[in-house]
Amino acid sequence: MSGNKKGIGSDLRSVDAHAIRPEEYDEAPELTDEQLARAEVREAGKVVRRGRPRLDRPKEAVKIRLSQDVLEHFRAGGPGWQTRINESLERTVARQRKAHRR
Template sequence: MNAKKLSGANAWVDPDDAPELTEDFFDRAEIRQGNQLIRRGRPVATHPKKQVTLRLDEDVLAGWRATGPGWQTRVNEELRRILERNAPH
């Protein structure tokens, strides 16, 4: 009376119907060692960031933070524009 019902069994799938394994597939694939997922980490940036300590006026910092998430990236972009504008030619 406690026998398993076969109606929920997975249907057989022909291996010839498997999707093509492309470079994109492998780029997004999980890497596992046995049953354990091995973390891949963050992608390597073309311009890696360096952590620094910088003292700013309180109102300047508050103003940038008030612009919302991503404010540090916007500060970086603005500093880059200033450097490019003032770079010796």
């Protein structure tokens, strides 16, 4: 153990050597699917959220009609074509905002 690490005050060898006996299974009942669904994972006392973190400004699903030329152009670039359309629109919005500030 390096000098900057503290001991945990436990004999891990005895813990590792312990074999669980059948009667010990009765001490902790089996968790149900409902209990597991409600379970929280915690790190340093804080709940760790599952999945992607929530965005401050999440994207919104909308239906939009685009010309075939536009669709063909972006789809030709392969997967991620919708993201590229969004990026192109964001650049246009940024340019327009910049022009209006002048």
